[in-house]
Amino acid sequence: MTDRDAYVQGLRDLADWVEAHPAAPVPPNDHLLVPLHTNAAVHEVAHELGVEEEYDNEDFVEHCARSDERRAHEWADKNGMSLRPAKELPEGGEAS
Template identity: 35%
Template sequence: MVSSENPKRDEYIAGLRELADWLEQNPKTSVPSYGEILLPLMANEAVVAHAAAAGLEVRYDSKGNASAVAKLGAVTYRAYGYADWDQHYAQHQEQRARDWADKNDMVIQPREGGAR
């Protein structure tokens, strides 16, 4: 094992090796039909830097969000970010609140004098 100056990274890699060994030693253990390791980097710029360091291609979706993918056998290692993380997070939180309200037969309304 090559040791880096990042002990948490070294620990993660060691854990992946232990998982692979354990799965190999326990052939009756089920595994997912696909495997995806997600690396949320929040901002597109971080994805671009990660991709450059790893020799990966950056792709953008229709909303301008970036991702870089390494396909390793049946496992996909996907780094991703957003064109505007703050906007994405705010929209996500709002949708969660609206979903909760719908599930509980409620409606979210703006406060009196609110912007909406």
């Protein structure tokens, strides 16, 4: 069984358990968090499911890149360093 197959089976098992336990609490809304990391992926899945898209206007990948850069600058500042753009390497890729 692949990891994906196991995940799908886990969702089925969870649905069966929730159905068999009517007193079990469930989320107060119909939101389901799915790991789609770009707005294009959200659009594609929403279109296939026939549901309305609901996401912020930022791709997750772009969000992570900005967050990583911010944290790197914070770490450098905390450690008495600074980050600056690297100079482009000359032809052949060797630093002088």
